[in-house]
Amino acid sequence: MLVEPYLIRARRILPVVALSALALVPAGCSNGGPPAYDGGPVRVVCTTTLVADLVNRVGGERVQVDALMGPGVDPHRYLPTAGDRAKLDAAHLVVFNGLHLEGKMTDVFEKGRDRYRAVAVTRDLDRSLLRPADTDGGEYDPHVWFDVALWAKCLPVVRDELAKLDPAGAEVYARNADAYAKELAALDAEVRAAADKLPPARRVLVTSHDAFGYFGRAYGFEVHGLQGVSTASETGTPDRQRLARLLGEKKVPAVFTETSVPDDGLRAVLDTALKDFGQRVTLVGGDDALYSDALGPPGSPGATYPGMVRHNATTIVRALAP
Numbered sequence: 001m002l003v004e005p006y007l008i009r010a011r012r013i014l015p016v017v018a019l020s021a022l023a024l025v026p027a028g029c030s031n032g033g034p035p036a037y038d039g040g041p042v043r044v045v046c047t048t049t050l051v052a053d054l055v056n057r058v059g060g061e062r063v064q065v066d067a068l069m070g071p072g073v074d075p076h077r078y079l080p081t082a083g084d085r086a087k088l089d090a091a092h093l094v095v096f097n098g099l100h101l102e103g104k105m106t107d108v109f110e111k112g113r114d115r116y117r118a119v120a121v122t123r124d125l126d127r128s129l130l131r132p133a134d135t136d137g138g139e140y141d142p143h144v145w146f147d148v149a150l151w152a153k154c155l156p157v158v159r160d161e162l163a164k165l166d167p168a169g170a171e172v173y174a175r176n177a178d179a180y181a182k183e184l185a186a187l188d189a190e191v192r193a194a195a196d197k198l199p200p201a202r203r204v205l206v207t208s209h210d211a212f213g214y215f216g217r218a219y220g221f222e223v224h225g226l227q228g229v230s231t232a233s234e235t236g237t238p239d240r241q242r243l244a245r246l247l248g249e250k251k252v253p254a255v256f257t258e259t260s261v262p263d264d265g266l267r268a269v270l271d272t273a274l275k276d277f278g279q280r281v282t283l284v285g286g287d288d289a290l291y292s293d294a295l296g297p298p299g300s301p302g303a304t305y306p307g308m309v310r311h312n313a314t315t316i317v318r319a320l321a322p
């Protein structure tokens with residue numbers, strides 16, 4: 001559980017061996033914490049493109065936002081580079097998704113509590129609103145952005161953390177957050193209206209990994225992934241058989257690849273669905289692949305969060321329609 005304030009100093013939980021190793025490091029090498037903010041653009045380093053998009057919408061021209069993971073990059077498996085660490089060191093504020101989305105980077109934030117002023121956008125979400133997911137070290141499903149109304153609840157923490165650093169911008173941050181919340185409320189209604197065009201029996205969404213649970217809960221879909229909530233989970237023949245059987249039983253017409261996950265596993269499932277269960281299933285991919293854990297490159301339909309949500313909703317409804 002992330003606590004307020006996230007920046008906790010001098011937390012000594014290092015084992016004795018690590019402490020004695022630290023004692024050998026000259027004092028001058030130690031990092032004195034994040035750089036102090038003294039006017040100008042607030043330098044914010046984010047992990048995913050989705051988080052960067054949220055911070056940009058709230059921060060507007062007062063922030064300079066950099067995302068460590070580019071378009072199409074899988075956050076579950078991402079390992080920070082030396083360049084990333086330099087960016088993190090230079091940031092006034094580090095913003096990440098949390099809930100163990102950035103599985104391999106958790107260590108960086110855990111051990112870097114003295115170095116970074118880091119905050120998770122999901123920090124203040126009421127845990128009763130989260131889907132459980134006991135996998136890859138995470139307690140909850142981290143893919144909260146698939147429920148547009150839930151993603152909107154991540155706005156206040158960004159607004160407040162920016163205002164704490166840059167009080168002169170507090171009004172701007174509050175205004176931007178309010179405006180974006182209204183836009184997201186309209187977007188949420190738009191997705192609901194699109195989903196409502198599909199008969200309930202057609203609302204079965206099958207994707208490469210189990211990222212769309214919040215989407216299913218919010219907009220009335222039964223959701224299945226070949227892989228679990230994290231792409232770091234392994235799949236085998238039983239998983240493919242299970243999914244192929246489901247496609248046959250439910251007569252699912254199409255399954256969806258994701259821009260940040262390879263599609264070879266799903267292809268094998270479709271072969272089995274046809275061979276063993278007589279169900280011919282379309283693989284929706286290429287330009288129509290769903291954006292799951294990353295936005296698209298600039299100029300693509302999924303370059304922004306609202307664009308990504310619209311692309312996904314339209315693609316899903318079109319491919320599953322009778």
Ligand SMILES: [Zn+2]
Nearest residue numbers: 211229230293
């Ligand atoms: Zn994911």
